[in-house]
Structures are given as structure tokens and as C-alpha cells.
Amino acid sequence: MTPAADETRLFECETCGGVGIGHNRPTCCGDSMTGVGTTETAVSKPSLETLLQTVFDMSGTELDVCLCVMEGGELTVTALAEQIGYERSVVARHLNHLADLGVVEKRRRIRPEGGHVYVYTPQPPEVVRERLRGEFLSWVRLATAQLDDLQREKVEAIADAETDERQWTVFQEQ
Structure with a gap:
């Protein structure tokens, strides 16, 4: 499914994994970011x-x-x-x-x-839309950092494993 020209799209940097959201292809690490497919997903559209x-x-x-x-x-x-x-x-x-x-x-x-x-x-209304959009993008940045931490914790736990037992657990804030 090809997105419409004016549709907001999701992009990812192939070098660092950074995420971009917009109408035009952003750049990161000196190259254009790759569009992330918007086909089927396990995530439902939020109300x-x-x-x-x-x-x-x-x-x-x-x-x-x-x-x-x-x-x-x-x-x-x-x-x-x-x-x-x-x-x-x-x-x-x-x-x-x-x-x-x-x-x-x-x-x-x-x-x-x-x-x-x-x-x-x-x-x-246009100010409200821009303020909420800015806050939303900040939230996405923080949520992405949480996912990156989860992956880092998993890799570190596996790398530190000295036994055959399962080492990784999901870490939650206390």
C-alpha cells in the first residue's frame, strides 16, 4: 500500500536506528532515511x-x-x-x-x-495541534529510548550469562 503524498510517514535511519516522522524523507547520519512499511501491523489504530x-x-x-x-x-x-x-x-x-x-x-x-x-x-486550533504534535514527538522519542534500553538489557544479560539457565528478565522501574 503506497501512502498518499500528504500522509505523515514513518522513517528509520539504517545506520543508527533513529526514527523520523513527516511528509518528506528526512536525513540522518548523512543519508536519507528509509520509509518504514505501513502494511499490516499487530498494533491497532488508537482512538x-x-x-x-x-x-x-x-x-x-x-x-x-x-x-x-x-x-x-x-x-x-x-x-x-x-x-x-x-x-x-x-x-x-x-x-x-x-x-x-x-x-x-x-x-x-x-x-x-x-x-x-x-x-x-x-x-x-492550529496552536493546539502543533503543541500536541510536539509533545507527542517527545513522547515517541522517550518511548523509543525505552525500547532501546530493553534491547540493551537483553543483550547484556545474554552476554554475561555463565550458565545455560535463562538469564534475561524484563526489568521494570521500582
Whole structure:
């Protein structure tokens, strides 16, 4: 199956094993990277909810909060909590995470009667898409490093084996 010209593709460097994602063939180690086939795979296409949960640690509740801000414009935590029926602390936590992701902008506003309040404003859709894409690519880089570590640990365990017993186990973070 040949990908469409405007389809995002996956590439791999034959020299170092680096991975590239894009529309055009990137270069690495001085050569063009090789396109990775997109035929059958054991991995199923993730739903948007699965993608948001896995990569961005975004729950269904946080997605609700995000969509409400996108639709509602500038909102305070209190106004949004009343609008969607979630506890104020839950809404505040999710809005802060969305601000960290760059999906919403958090600004402090001085109140005329004194004190201040934070207001949250949605970023334009193209900014949201680029921020999430950047975070996703960072996640892919970190996930690839985890797989590289797994392979390194396996090879080292086999190389260090002094017996015929099975030496390799999957290492998990404690």
C-alpha cells in the first residue's frame, strides 16, 4: 500500500536506528532515511481517547474540561466548574495540566473589588495541534529510548550469562 503524498510517514535511519516522522524523507547520519512499511501491523489504530490518555495523561474528565474551554472562550475555574458540574479542585487541576500542555492559556487577572483570579483561554486550533504534535514527538522519542534500553538489557544479560539457565528478565522501574 503506497501512502498518499500528504500522509505523515514513518522513517528509520539504517545506520543508527533513529526514527523520523513527516511528509518528506528526512536525513540522518548523512543519508536519507528509509520509509518504514505501513502494511499490516499487530498494533491497532488508537482512538483519540486512548491517544490522549496514553501520551498526555489526559482523562475523560480532562477532555471534557478541555472541550468546554475550547467552546466557551475565556473562563475561570469557578465558572467552568459550575457549567460542567465538576468539583472546583478537579477543574483547577485539569486546567493547570492543559496549560502545561499549551492547550489553554492561563492568565492572572486583578479583580476590581480586590484580589485576583486566573482565567483560562483556549489557544487557536492550529496552536493546539502543533503543541500536541510536539509533545507527542517527545513522547515517541522517550518511548523509543525505552525500547532501546530493553534491547540493551537483553543483550547484556545474554552476554554475561555463565550458565545455560535463562538469564534475561524484563526489568521494570521500582
